[in-house]
Amino acid sequence: MSVFEPRTFSTDWEVMVIDRMDRWLDTAKCDALAGALRSELDLPVHADWDAVEFGLGVNRSLEEFWRRVCRATDRAAEVVHELDCDLFPTGAHPVGEQFLASHVHVGSIHDEAEGIHIENQVLRYVPAFAALAANSPFSHYRRGAMKSYRVQHLAHGCTEPSSVREPERCQSTWGGDAAPKIYGVPTMEVRIIDGASSRRLLAEMATFIAAFLHHQGDRVTRTRPTCAQYREAMTNRWLAARDGMQATFRWDGRPRPVVEMLDEMLDACRDALARLGAKRGDLWLIGQMIRKRICQADFAAELGTRYADPHLLLCAYSKMVRHWAVFDGWAGKARALEPVPPPDQEAILAEHLAYVGEGTHAYRVREAMYYPAPATDRLIEQMVGRGWVTREVTASRGTLLHRVP
Amino acid sequence: MNALLGNITKVRKRRDRGRCANGLGALEVTFRPVCTMPARLRPPEWLKDQELKVVRRVADTREVGGVGDSIVLSPAESARWLFPLEVTPPVVHGHVPRRLDVRLRWWKESKPPEATVRANGRRRTVRLRKRGEQFHAAIATGPFFDAAPSLPTTIEVTLDKLKVGCVVLPVGGCCREAWTARGRRHRLESPWYALDVFPGSGGGIAALREVGRGVDHYQADESLVQEVLQQGGHRDRVIVGWKDRLRRVDLECVGTRRGTEGTRLCLAGGVDEAGGVRTTVAYTVLQRLPLVLIRRDVLRHKPRKKPADKDERRPRLAVDDLLRIGLGFRAAYRVEPNGAAGSRVLSVDGDRLAVRRCAQMHEWFWNRWRLTDGWALAEHPGRRECMLYLLDAKDPPELAVWLGDRVMTVEPSWLPRPVRADGGAGFAAGIVAGEICGAGAGGAWVAVRRPADGSGVECALVGRFRADPAGPAQFRVGRSRATAPLERLLLPGVGGVRAAVAHLPKGRMTARFHVAAGGIGTRSTT
Numbered sequence: 001m002s003v004f005e006p007r008t009f010s011t012d013w014e015v016m017v018i019d020r021m022d023r024w025l026d027t028a029k030c031d032a033l034a035g036a037l038r039s040e041l042d043l044p045v046h047a048d049w050d051a052v053e054f055g056l057g058v059n060r061s062l063e064e065f066w067r068r069v070c071r072a073t074d075r076a077a078e079v080v081h082e083l084d085c086d087l088f089p090t091g092a093h094p095v096g097e098q099f100l101a102s103h104v105h106v107g108s109i110h111d112e113a114e115g116i117h118i119e120n121q122v123l124r125y126v127p128a129f130a131a132l133a134a135n136s137p138f139s140h141y142r143r144g145a146m147k148s149y150r151v152q153h154l155a156h157g158c159t160e161p162s163s164v165r166e167p168e169r170c171q172s173t174w175g176g177d178a179a180p181k182i183y184g185v186p187t188m189e190v191r192i193i194d195g196a197s198s199r200r201l202l203a204e205m206a207t208f209i210a211a212f213l214h215h216q217g218d219r220v221t222r223t224r225p226t227c228a229q230y231r232e233a234m235t236n237r238w239l240a241a242r243d244g245m246q247a248t249f250r251w252d253g254r255p256r257p258v259v260e261m262l263d264e265m266l267d268a269c270r271d272a273l274a275r276l277g278a279k280r281g282d283l284w285l286i287g288q289m290i291r292k293r294i295c296q297a298d299f300a301a302e303l304g305t306r307y308a309d310p311h312l313l314l315c316a317y318s319k320m321v322r323h324w325a326v327f328d329g330w331a332g333k334a335r336a337l338e339p340v341p342p343p344d345q346e347a348i349l350a351e352h353l354a355y356v357g358e359g360t361h362a363y364r365v366r367e368a369m370y371y372p373a374p375a376t377d378r379l380i381e382q383m384v385g386r387g388w389v390t391r392e393v394t395a396s397r398g399t400l401l402h403r404v405p
Numbered sequence: 406m407n408a409l410l411g412n413i414t415k416v417r418k419r420r421d422r423g424r425c426a427n428g429l430g431a432l433e434v435t436f437r438p439v440c441t442m443p444a445r446l447r448p449p450e451w452l453k454d455q456e457l458k459v460v461r462r463v464a465d466t467r468e469v470g471g472v473g474d475s476i477v478l479s480p481a482e483s484a485r486w487l488f489p490l491e492v493t494p495p496v497v498h499g500h501v502p503r504r505l506d507v508r509l510r511w512w513k514e515s516k517p518p519e520a521t522v523r524a525n526g527r528r529r530t531v532r533l534r535k536r537g538e539q540f541h542a543a544i545a546t547g548p549f550f551d552a553a554p555s556l557p558t559t560i561e562v563t564l565d566k567l568k569v570g571c572v573v574l575p576v577g578g579c580c581r582e583a584w585t586a587r588g589r590r591h592r593l594e595s596p597w598y599a600l601d602v603f604p605g606s607g608g609g610i611a612a613l614r615e616v617g618r619g620v621d622h623y624q625a626d627e628s629l630v631q632e633v634l635q636q637g638g639h640r641d642r643v644i645v646g647w648k649d650r651l652r653r654v655d656l657e658c659v660g661t662r663r664g665t666e667g668t669r670l671c672l673a674g675g676v677d678e679a680g681g682v683r684t685t686v687a688y689t690v691l692q693r694l695p696l697v698l699i700r701r702d703v704l705r706h707k708p709r710k711k712p713a714d715k716d717e718r719r720p721r722l723a724v725d726d727l728l729r730i731g732l733g734f735r736a737a738y739r740v741e742p743n744g745a746a747g748s749r750v751l752s753v754d755g756d757r758l759a760v761r762r763c764a765q766m767h768e769w770f771w772n773r774w775r776l777t778d779g780w781a782l783a784e785h786p787g788r789r790e791c792m793l794y795l796l797d798a799k800d801p802p803e804l805a806v807w808l809g810d811r812v813m814t815v816e817p818s819w820l821p822r823p824v825r826a827d828g829g830a831g832f833a834a835g836i837v838a839g840e841i842c843g844a845g846a847g848g849a850w851v852a853v854r855r856p857a858d859g860s861g862v863e864c865a866l867v868g869r870f871r872a873d874p875a876g877p878a879q880f881r882v883g884r885s886r887a888t889a890p891l892e893r894l895l896l897p898g899v900g901g902v903r904a905a906v907a908h909l910p911k912g913r914m915t916a917r918f919h920v921a922a923g924g925i926g927t928r929s930t931t
Binding site: 140141142303308310314355358360364 | 440464469474475628744760766809
């Protein structure tokens, strides 16, 4: 018997609003727009940090979700047009600090202990969702290194790598990549998903994620990832952020392309998809992305090659993504990308080393891949042992690392 | 503000150029200027109601949008409209150039009005001739002067609302308003440095050039849309309540003075009219030493107008009129690449020399780092540039260091304090910008050289040492060596510093430069 009953899903899709001077509307103005939309559409539309957050109610099928998302966003676009503004659906602002998400809520779950077991169970799969959703290749003047700066920078604490939890010995959490959220709506919330630019992709992703979690809910195993598997999951999370759909994950010590993994996940949840009124063929956009190893960030990054300045890029990018199907059309014509080889231990060490300047607090090195403390400490030991880094232990400032030229 | 944002009025495919080889199409976009970027201020008066055109190469016409949409121009695209009139040369030293070239890069009509040239109380009109897309005129300066004028003097060129000029400065130091490629600045010079002080942003330093090497230590990457001083420059902060009130404040020049010791520029203006807060800043460049002194004062008087939120029905206590005022400054430099070496900041943390170099963008070093020895050194070893900040060790600020997009900042801040009406706050700082530096737990110094008036080079060192340094400063330029005593100077508001100057008659600007002082040698440049 599934722990999800009835089988439902929804999203909180954060979308910025841009005016004709390329300024974003602040939270107060977004709240006013959200209020107008909420009363008109009878959907839980809110405002959250300079964005309108489209809560799309309780959905039971892809078809229902698709109808709602079209109705809500079409009306929202009309409302903001009346104010000479445009919706700006993306995962991060090229100039501003904001990160935007499409959190997917999967319901209905009323047993938090079972939810925690599922959280442990899906922890290793969650990076695959991040790869599929990667859509923040520009953020606050950053560009070029990541396909999801939002995931890499934990969305300013709004999507944190999950810990392995045991129901009898843990507290409720907020802000994890994927966790039960019984205290709000009775759902598992998958927060790692970047704000989508394509509403079709959002509909397909939300349905797929819901089906996969429902599938996991049909067979709760109560197993927990091992230490090695947890480290792999963190490495894969970083790979998803860096390479998107080109990533090659590591799975029990072996390389595994994320597209193959997603393909298998889709197959595995076929029955659950059917319960949501969808076949694999209905998820045609995801299918194309898997075949070509592309994600929304690739579309945006291609645009970014012609606009070196973040302000000019914002101007062009916001014009493009206000057309809901622009990514869908691009995905149809895009050439397939090559998989990126998986990182070996040396590459992982080099990535951690890149966080060391001079006087860098040792704790900052964890931001590379969010490995647990003992794993990061072992890497630091290696850096020190090889003479790449010196360590200074101080009473007042903790452990500081200095890169050796 | 170095870029324009416009509102599109027309988009047309360029048939003449068609599709380019790289698959991009060309669009001619007509737009009306709406604001300057990134601060989104009103565009200059001469662009009012103008329709301008720019060509964009796009893969998809939706990148540009359509009528009513915004378009942001790059700094290069915007320059001809934001700064259309140029005079070459803008600054000269010693004598009036025989000829000035005036260039008008854009005009709103097919034929521009005549330009008026003023100098030495004389006035002439000049007609600019079209050459390609631009208008040009060559102006002979002879008719304006019967004899060599006393310097400084300015030859002003005005055309409609546009005004530029050629400033003729005496060799060796003075202060004068000048027009650079980025607008109006106050040029403050000594034999060692040339400063461009920007009257906006509360009076900041837009350029600090070593006279000897011609290096601008605040040179910014001009290709980025940016506010003045954001990517390169020095600006002070006056935090009233929680907000930096100085950032958008234009200060007026209230006087300049040249004395035997140095040249001073004073700027003043209101910061917070409701709170009765005014500020003055004085920049002094010393004649004999490579040293810039900054004195920032924030003065609070009783406001003339009653603040809007004062409610007469409520009794007020003295504490109700307190303002929280914090001070600080932000110095921004082009950052040298990350990796194993690059731009870094040094100072003393407790009893140790502390080095901080951010590795990741948007990384901060902060954590209550008090500059108890009153100095902080920014070093860019790859390009041989360094800057020493000398501050009051008795009232030390806390230091923050930040890494941004192609920029590194050094941001000392003094803790906020309560300021009553008739009260005030302020700080003083000394800046030494140079080619090489030395630093240790016992102090730090920066050394500069310049071609000497006769032959060889003149070298100078300014630094601060915790203990009295034993022995003189030792200078070496190539094979040429000299020593000079480390004099003690007491700078008001900054405290004691040490300085030495030496003339090396056989030294050259291109030879290797080494200095040792107070037991501290020259830092490696890698």
